[in-house]
């Protein structure tokens with residue numbers, strides 16, 4: 001070959017296709033396709049971001065110390081066991097880069113988050129898929145997929161795009177039965193929205209093992225997706241290894257300071273959680289009444305399943321809703337061609353979707 005050739009695995013990756021952003025529709029558009037908060041970030045986070053504009057010539061503090069300390073105070077964690085990243089996506093890639101190589105295997109479940117296979121294959125490792133049960137991670141199936149080459153298990157809890165979660169007892173059972181050298185990545189991007197008392201985000205498990213990490217994000221409940229901030233809590237050995245490959249200035253100062261302010265605004269988080277719980281219950285009930293199946297969600301979105309009948313499919317519904325400025329997420333690349341994912345929106349957006357779906361289903 002007379003031109004540069006990507007390393008093995010790279011060209012096997014299906015390019016990530018994000019949800020529609022609404023371009024091409026005239027009139028008002030409600031973007032309910034990317035699990036962004038409809039309530040925006042804390043005004044204090046916006047103020048902190050603007051204030052940081054006075055010193056853009058300076059490199060950020062390289063370890064995100066102020067943010068790690070704020071996270072430490074909030075969750076009662078040792079800041080030395082936290083790494084911040086440009087979104088948790090960056091951290092997921094750090095983990096793959098640190099622990100996966102050619103011929104290694106990494107497991108995720110059927111409808112697992114799409115960043116996992118990308119991070120796995122980008123490092124020449126093999127992507128192994130464990131079947132789910134009722135759109136929910138199945139610990140036995142994950143354990144069955146383990147081979148001598150398994151190095152890592154990706155588990156979003158709750159999962160995107162299904163919205164389902166597994167209780168702490170199941171996570172504990174998974175950890176206990178995985179070989180100790182296998183890294184378990186608990187991706188808790190939606191943990192703030194879970195209101196079940198059998199759930200644990202991962203903090204307790206990370207604190208008591210040396211082979212498990214938990215990742216979190218400022219993109220969802222904190223409403224800072226455009227700034228790209230996430231973090232990981234892990235045991236000393238993993239933090240040490242990942243810090244060696246992390247770029248020295250990977251989180252920008254404005255992003256870091258906005259994230260600190262967001263974390264401290266607990267009233268804003270409470271409001272967002274209350275809004276999500278209320279409208280998640282309402283949407284689940286109203287959409288179900290239309291004869292559509294909704295997978296019970298613990299996150300800030302719902303998964304709606306459509307019939308296979310001509311004129312009533314998920315594709316048809318997507319076109320029908322898009323024409324009305326209601327942008328949901330089609331899930332073909334998540335192997336869910338018959339479903340749409342809807343991010344919980346404002347009261348107005350939620351009511352418009354239910355009214356439009358009623359019309360689509362001929363219930364009006």
Ligand SMILES: *Cc1c(COP(=O)(O)O)cnc(C)c1O
Pocket residue numbers: 035086087088089090113156159160187189216217218219220225228229230
């Ligand atoms: C949104 C999301 C994230 C967060 O990604 P960022 O890079 O922090 O914006 C992580 N994991 C899952 C499963 C998600 O849905």
